[in-house]
Amino acid sequence: MKAALQKFKNLRFVKLIGFNRVVLILIIFLMYGFFTILTPILRNGSSFVNYNRVMSALNYAYFIGFLGLGVTFVIATGGIDFSIGPVMFCSALISGYCLTKFNLPLWFCIFISIAVGALFGSIGGYFVAFRHLPSFITSMALMQVAKGVGSIFTKTQSVTWPAAEATSSWYRYLVKWNNLPTGFVILCLVAAICAVVLYKTRAGRYMLCLGSNKEAVRLSGVDTRRWEMLAYILSGTLAGVAAIFYVGAYTTVQPGLGDTFNNEAIAACVMGGTSMAGGSASILGTVIGAIIVALMQEGILAMGFTISYQYVLTGLIVLGAVTADIMSRKRRN
Amino acid sequence: MNEVILTMEGIDKSFPGVHALDHVSLEVAKGEVHALMGENGAGKSTLMKVLTGIYSRDAGSIVYDGRKVCFSSPREAQAAGIVIVHQELNMMGHLTVAQNIFIGREHTRGFLIDDAQMNDAARQLFRQLNIDIDPKEKMGRLTVGKQQMCEIAKAISHEAKVIIFDEPSAALTDTEIEQLFRIIRVLRNKQYGIVYISHRMDEIKQITDRVTVMRDGKTVGTLITAQSSKDDIVRMMVGRVIFEKPKTVSHVPADAPVVLKVANLNAGRMVRDVSFELRKGEILGFSGLMGAGRTETARAVFGADIKESGEVFINGKKVQIHSPQDAVREGIGYLSEDRKRYGVVLKKNIVENSTLACLRRYVKRGDLIDSTAERKDTTAYVAALKTKTPGIEQLVMNLSGGNQQKVVVAKWLISNSNILIFDEPTRGIDVGAKQEIYELMNLLVKEGKSIIMISSEMPEILRMSDRIIVMCEGRITAEFDVAEATQEKIMNAATRDIAV
Ligand SMILES: Nc1ncnc2c1ncn2[C@@H]1O[C@H](COP(=O)(O)OP(=O)(O)OP(=O)(O)O)[C@@H](O)[C@H]1O
Numbered sequence: 001m002k003a004a005l006q007k008f009k010n011l012r013f014v015k016l017i018g019f020n021r022v023v024l025i026l027i028i029f030l031m032y033g034f035f036t037i038l039t040p041i042l043r044n045g046s047s048f049v050n051y052n053r054v055m056s057a058l059n060y061a062y063f064i065g066f067l068g069l070g071v072t073f074v075i076a077t078g079g080i081d082f083s084i085g086p087v088m089f090c091s092a093l094i095s096g097y098c099l100t101k102f103n104l105p106l107w108f109c110i111f112i113s114i115a116v117g118a119l120f121g122s123i124g125g126y127f128v129a130f131r132h133l134p135s136f137i138t139s140m141a142l143m144q145v146a147k148g149v150g151s152i153f154t155k156t157q158s159v160t161w162p163a164a165e166a167t168s169s170w171y172r173y174l175v176k177w178n179n180l181p182t183g184f185v186i187l188c189l190v191a192a193i194c195a196v197v198l199y200k201t202r203a204g205r206y207m208l209c210l211g212s213n214k215e216a217v218r219l220s221g222v223d224t225r226r227w228e229m230l231a232y233i234l235s236g237t238l239a240g241v242a243a244i245f246y247v248g249a250y251t252t253v254q255p256g257l258g259d260t261f262n263n264e265a266i267a268a269c270v271m272g273g274t275s276m277a278g279g280s281a282s283i284l285g286t287v288i289g290a291i292i293v294a295l296m297q298e299g300i301l302a303m304g305f306t307i308s309y310q311y312v313l314t315g316l317i318v319l320g321a322v323t324a325d326i327m328s329r330k331r332r333n
Numbered sequence: 334m335n336e337v338i339l340t341m342e343g344i345d346k347s348f349p350g351v352h353a354l355d356h357v358s359l360e361v362a363k364g365e366v367h368a369l370m371g372e373n374g375a376g377k378s379t380l381m382k383v384l385t386g387i388y389s390r391d392a393g394s395i396v397y398d399g400r401k402v403c404f405s406s407p408r409e410a411q412a413a414g415i416v417i418v419h420q421e422l423n424m425m426g427h428l429t430v431a432q433n434i435f436i437g438r439e440h441t442r443g444f445l446i447d448d449a450q451m452n453d454a455a456r457q458l459f460r461q462l463n464i465d466i467d468p469k470e471k472m473g474r475l476t477v478g479k480q481q482m483c484e485i486a487k488a489i490s491h492e493a494k495v496i497i498f499d500e501p502s503a504a505l506t507d508t509e510i511e512q513l514f515r516i517i518r519v520l521r522n523k524q525y526g527i528v529y530i531s532h533r534m535d536e537i538k539q540i541t542d543r544v545t546v547m548r549d550g551k552t553v554g555t556l557i558t559a560q561s562s563k564d565d566i567v568r569m570m571v572g573r574v575i576f577e578k579p580k581t582v583s584h585v586p587a588d589a590p591v592v593l594k595v596a597n598l599n600a601g602r603m604v605r606d607v608s609f610e611l612r613k614g615e616i617l618g619f620s621g622l623m624g625a626g627r628t629e630t631a632r633a634v635f636g637a638d639i640k641e642s643g644e645v646f647i648n649g650k651k652v653q654i655h656s657p658q659d660a661v662r663e664g665i666g667y668l669s670e671d672r673k674r675y676g677v678v679l680k681k682n683i684v685e686n687s688t689l690a691c692l693r694r695y696v697k698r699g700d701l702i703d704s705t706a707e708r709k710d711t712t713a714y715v716a717a718l719k720t721k722t723p724g725i726e727q728l729v730m731n732l733s734g735g736n737q738q739k740v741v742v743a744k745w746l747i748s749n750s751n752i753l754i755f756d757e758p759t760r761g762i763d764v765g766a767k768q769e770i771y772e773l774m775n776l777l778v779k780e781g782k783s784i785i786m787i788s789s790e791m792p793e794i795l796r797m798s799d800r801i802i803v804m805c806e807g808r809i810t811a812e813f814d815v816a817e818a819t820q821e822k823i824m825n826a827a828t829r830d831i832a833v
């Protein structure tokens with residue numbers, strides 16, 4: 001048994017994507033099977049297996065995925081970002097307001113959304129990297145600011161982006177086009193770019209190294225502040241991107257919300273094998289983690305439970321994943 | 334010989350890609366100091382970690398105090414009386430000495446911690462060891478040597494029978510080492526079994542009764558210290574005799590230009606009015622006692638700490654160095670003495686660590702790293718320094734202490750800096766590898782680089798330096814050409830209070 005496991009771990013393919021990721025993919029199939037069996041039993045007769053369910057789960061996976069990709073960079077540097085959910089909503093509110101009330105062109109509003117995210121990321125990054133504030137506190141504070149700014153800008157009104165048939169609705173094609181999941185393609189593309197940045201560029205190398213030992217990196221003549229700040233900027237920017245995919249799927253955004261998505265995005269990261277202690281991160285893991293989070297929420301709703309169960313499960317997943325991470329690190333020492 | 338207290342036999346331990354221990358045996362008697370020697374990565378620390386339950390063993394048996402044992406955690410080993418004094422001390426600086434010694438088993442009165450009782454108990458321990466430390470002092474205010482003595486006191490307070498020292502002397506001053514030895518002798522008389530790991534040959538000769546030599550995870554053999562010479566031990570360790578001889582004359586031409594000039598540098602309490610010059614192709618040794626301000630001087634020059642005043646000139650031109658980044662841009666490299674804290678990035682592999690200081694050089698278009706090139710250079714330095722590892726992708730945290738040091742050395746060698754500041758470059762490095770590093774340093778200066786070498790090992794200073802600067806309490810107290818320098822002169826200058 002032990003030997004067989006070791007042999008499996010040594011397979012080329014398993015080594016390439018990591019054992020943890022293989023397990024997660026298996027979990028996706030298990031969850032899918034589980035929901036397929038239980039849904040008809042609990043909701044007499046209704047079925048889990050249909051195309052709409054898949055698309056609906058993917059809709060959720062996109063924006064959680066983008067948020068997760070962003071926060072992966074921050075966690076890689078040894079920090080944390082609790083502001084991404086509200087920042088995403090703030091971006092969607094401001095850009096949506098510009099689109100619907102000021103009739104600005106759609107492409108420009110998308111740009112605004114991303115810029116708002118980047119701005120929040122830069123502010124957070126500045127305080128963490130240059131002013132040495134704990135990232136926990138900084139992002140908590142920015143979370144409040146983002147919630148407030150979104151509300152103020154829209155005068156506490158919710159914002160509804162144009163529906164499918166309206167003019168200026170091509171942003172919805174980013175999510176779904178002729179019933180094809182374009183969003184998934186874009187998520188994979190962005191994830192690929194993130195992977196290149198994290199593993200193949202100097203920026204990514206520095207971020208990972210400073211997550212492991214910041215002083216050693218600084219004493220190697222590297223301006224650690226700049227690279228640390230960059231991680232937060234990426235996180236914010238990707239929250240701005242996530243906003244477009246959120247409205248692309250759900251059209252309406254309400255002010256003052258968004259914090260539950262932080263936890264789900266962070267859950268996706270830690271599940272995927274990104275260590276909360278910094279220094280090691282997995283982009284592929286984050287994407288798979290986001291899919292698991294989304295599938296879970298779809299399954300819970302399909303089985304007829306309320307969304308509150310999702311919160312409980314997300315919380316438990318974070319506890320479980322971080323415990324597993326800490327235990328594996330202990331074992332290695 | 335005395336009664337045997339500990340027998341390890343046929344111990345086997347593998348890590349992925351490394352057969353760290355291959356049928357290793359070790360026997361320790363009561364009232365003996367048993368040295369464990371071997372090259373970096375030979376398996377010494379691993380053997381001790383297996384003994385104390387930090388690692389589980391794959392095979393083999395351990396008989397301790399007449400019983401077969403198998404500890405599954407250091408706590409169990411400690412309870413049974415086997416304690417390890419690590420090189421990296423695990424002390425809480427903000428607690429008092431007594432609180433540290435009794436941490437986890439505080440004396441209490443009701444719900445309250447009874448500090449007075451703990452202080453008394455600690456004082457009693459110190460009296461046993463014949464050392465003078467105030468139990469009420471904050472741990473963080475003690476010198477490394479004193480902290481280590483507290484660690485020893487803590488060990489014997491656990492009613493230990495076997496005490497393991499893993500490279501205890503690496504961070505100690507000579508007087509502190511003297512004191513450590515005195516305590517070890519006390520312990521020996523009290524019939525403790527002591528395992529002593531060190532790379533310093535003269536210590537082994539001084540303090541130990543027997544030596545067990547390990548090589549590549551195997552036991553080579555055990556010698557009785559008094560009956561064997563240094564050369565015998567070294568030959569057993571590395572398979573050849575190493576010839577050491579001090580430099581007698583400076584190799585720097587008289588007209589070599591000054592590449593680095595530091596004038597009236599002040600930084601904190603430990604750097605007072607320091608001025609010196611470094612010339613092209615020179616190895617400038619910085620000698621002095623631990624805490625003399627040499628590291629602080631280096632850090633200030635390098636921009637790691639803030640300078641209060643003073644000027645730095647490179648090739649005659651005044652430069653502003655406010656951060657390590659500025660320093661590296663000016664062609665200065667600084668290898669820190671504290672490799673765990675300031676040197677290695679433990680969770681990254683050898684390649685990533687080796688190119689950290691000069692990653693810019695390996696960047697192609699669009700910030701992408703040319704991994705073929707960096708792997709090639711890393712491989713070259715792993716070979717040159719004989720770093721023991723299953724591959725260059727090995728995480729640095731899985732390397733032995735000495736091999737981690739080689740990775741940090743490689744980082745600065747690869748960086749191609751013109752001025753290198755090496756702070757205790759051979760700390761924890763075995764005799765054979767030391768030789769390689771010395772040769773590389775000589776090669777570097779021949780190529781026209783310049784090196785400042787801070788070292789607390791007198792033989793190293795005398796062997797490598799062209800010129801020697803001695804510091805004491807933050808000031809430069811003497812400067813010698815290697816031709817006129819002697820151990821005695823240096824010691825005098827190092828202990829003199831203020832420059833004449
Ligand atoms: N956790 C680990 N994972 C993988 N390899 C390890 C681990 N710990 C030790 N090793 C390997 O086992 C070998 C023995 O290491 P060990 O630390 O015992 O050496 P050492 O004799 O103490 O050397 P040094 O003098 O440098 O401290 C080395 O090759 C090291 O790389």
Ligand SMILES: [Mg+2]
Pocket residue numbers: 377378379733734735
């Ligand atoms: Mg060791």
